[in-house]
Amino acid sequence: MASLVIAEHDNKVLKDATAKTVAAAAQISSPVHVLVAGSGAGAVAEAASKLAGVEKVLLADDAAYAKMVAEPMEKLILSLAGSYDAILAPATTNGKNYMPRVAAKLDVPQVSEILKVVGPDTFERPIYAGNAIATVQAPAGKKVITVRTTAFKAAEGAGSASVEKISAAGDPGISKFIGEELSKSERPELTSAKIIISGGRGMQSGDNFHMLEKIADKLHAAVGASRAAVDAGFVPNDYQVGQTGKVVAPELYIAVGISGAIQHLAGMKDSKVIAAINKDEEAPIFQVADYGLVADLFKAVPEMEEELTKLGY
Amino acid sequence: MKVLVPVKRVIDYNVKVRVKADQTGVDLANVKMSMNPFDEISVEEAIRLREKGKATEVIAVSIGPQQAGETIRTALAMGADRGILVKTDGDVEPLAVAKILKGIVEAEQPGLVITGKQAIDDDSNQTGQMLAALLGWPQATFAHKLELSDGKADIEREIDGGLQTVEVKLPCVMTTDLRLNEPRYASLPNIMKAKKKPIDEKTPADYGVDVTPRLKVLKVTEPPKRQAGMKVKTVAELLDKLKNEAGVI
Numbered sequence: 001m002a003s004l005v006i007a008e009h010d011n012k013v014l015k016d017a018t019a020k021t022v023a024a025a026a027q028i029s030s031p032v033h034v035l036v037a038g039s040g041a042g043a044v045a046e047a048a049s050k051l052a053g054v055e056k057v058l059l060a061d062d063a064a065y066a067k068m069v070a071e072p073m074e075k076l077i078l079s080l081a082g083s084y085d086a087i088l089a090p091a092t093t094n095g096k097n098y099m100p101r102v103a104a105k106l107d108v109p110q111v112s113e114i115l116k117v118v119g120p121d122t123f124e125r126p127i128y129a130g131n132a133i134a135t136v137q138a139p140a141g142k143k144v145i146t147v148r149t150t151a152f153k154a155a156e157g158a159g160s161a162s163v164e165k166i167s168a169a170g171d172p173g174i175s176k177f178i179g180e181e182l183s184k185s186e187r188p189e190l191t192s193a194k195i196i197i198s199g200g201r202g203m204q205s206g207d208n209f210h211m212l213e214k215i216a217d218k219l220h221a222a223v224g225a226s227r228a229a230v231d232a233g234f235v236p237n238d239y240q241v242g243q244t245g246k247v248v249a250p251e252l253y254i255a256v257g258i259s260g261a262i263q264h265l266a267g268m269k270d271s272k273v274i275a276a277i278n279k280d281e282e283a284p285i286f287q288v289a290d291y292g293l294v295a296d297l298f299k300a301v302p303e304m305e306e307e308l309t310k311l312g313y
Numbered sequence: 314m315k316v317l318v319p320v321k322r323v324i325d326y327n328v329k330v331r332v333k334a335d336q337t338g339v340d341l342a343n344v345k346m347s348m349n350p351f352d353e354i355s356v357e358e359a360i361r362l363r364e365k366g367k368a369t370e371v372i373a374v375s376i377g378p379q380q381a382g383e384t385i386r387t388a389l390a391m392g393a394d395r396g397i398l399v400k401t402d403g404d405v406e407p408l409a410v411a412k413i414l415k416g417i418v419e420a421e422q423p424g425l426v427i428t429g430k431q432a433i434d435d436d437s438n439q440t441g442q443m444l445a446a447l448l449g450w451p452q453a454t455f456a457h458k459l460e461l462s463d464g465k466a467d468i469e470r471e472i473d474g475g476l477q478t479v480e481v482k483l484p485c486v487m488t489t490d491l492r493l494n495e496p497r498y499a500s501l502p503n504i505m506k507a508k509k510k511p512i513d514e515k516t517p518a519d520y521g522v523d524v525t526p527r528l529k530v531l532k533v534t535e536p537p538k539r540q541a542g543m544k545v546k547t548v549a550e551l552l553d554k555l556k557n558e559a560g561v562i
Contacts, residue, residue: 070442092473093470093471093472096442097442099442100442101445103439104442104447107408109408127339128436131339132536134530134532135534139528139529172449174450175452175479175480175482176480179477182475183475219562237490237491237492244490244491251561273561275555290542291542291544291545291551291554292542292544293544293545293551303548307552311556
């Protein structure tokens, strides 16, 4: 049969998470179709049609899907489910929101946040905040899966899929989007940034995060934080990297004033290179860091900014 | 309005998890168990609703072994009114939990079900959404703030990139995120009082639910270990390594 990937987007831009989910889907069941559910999302469908490995893009363009509210998304995906033996979504807050509804209605167990496709019905997924990895086999029948996108690489090359408009499946009318407050930032998003600089409790205040922002601007990096820094009110929750926040795997992760609690490591230990600055030589972050600098961050971070300027960043 | 709060007994969040040598799971023998932290937030929110006069009764439900009764006692000590223990040994998957909860909802007719967004053992993040779907109810996951009014709830949710507000009709399922509230500690008098609060005992069969797991766990292993690297002495050396050795800046 085929697999269906639910696209992640904001009606204008197709998010990287989609291409990575397509890569996972291709290992489970081909061909791969992508569903773009949105409002005024033609450009997103166009972008999805150019992803390597995609055979067809389904575009459901309706006001009900503008914010991917879970209840209409459930109806739409169920209306298409019959033609697919695997349905996948990235494990974003959207995917985590609507996918279990689909699984429940299909009466199949969902496999959450897969890290690896071992076989068409066998997957690795993290449990206990990534402190253990379970290899699970799904029963015969449809697979409903969310994908930890940092664990997959988007397929290279370009595709040329057809875009087919499909009709909306109706809105149950029991929920509606009221509004949103999105963090405005010129910097890349945490989950897709190549470099992330994160601050922890050691930053001591929200104002001190400006030091990290200056570095971030030089390196085109995103700014993140540990749960301790979020709980202390230094920065908003959407900065949070860790078990209860975002899981990231950039090329370079710079941890500043972060001790390295298990729950934080769960969110960043798959980064390619980890650098840590902490004044406590015994901090657990140094056990996972490729490069550790034992130093007072209030001296080291401004110095880093100067040095980067000297190097022409 | 009744509020139903499912609570799960899980390994305490401070305990370091150890994978069993035979790869069948993690070692839970003689390990401290506690209420799932997100469920504590659910219990707290439900109690606050009753204290504000928006809820009449808070019912804590747990599905698990006899010891899950202790988790219900914890909820009762925080202030829940009564408990339901659905006794079963072994792992119960989110879909089976949702089916049992559906049966309880049909019997109790709550106006709101508050679940934690995920349990910190299997990290599935499914139960609340599945329950809502099975009931045909709306949901608001990852709740940051709840405002109840006539027949509806306005719920602010934590989403990638910020906050989103949805309006859902009641009854609904809400799943809690970390910043919804700070759960209270149970006081000694309340712990004593909780011992007298009733807990009904049920079985999955009472709700006609087969809890046999459908996902087969083939093995559980340790994640790949990261090796500690090197210490550098200066910021300049750090940048040099990042640029010339690792090639990441």
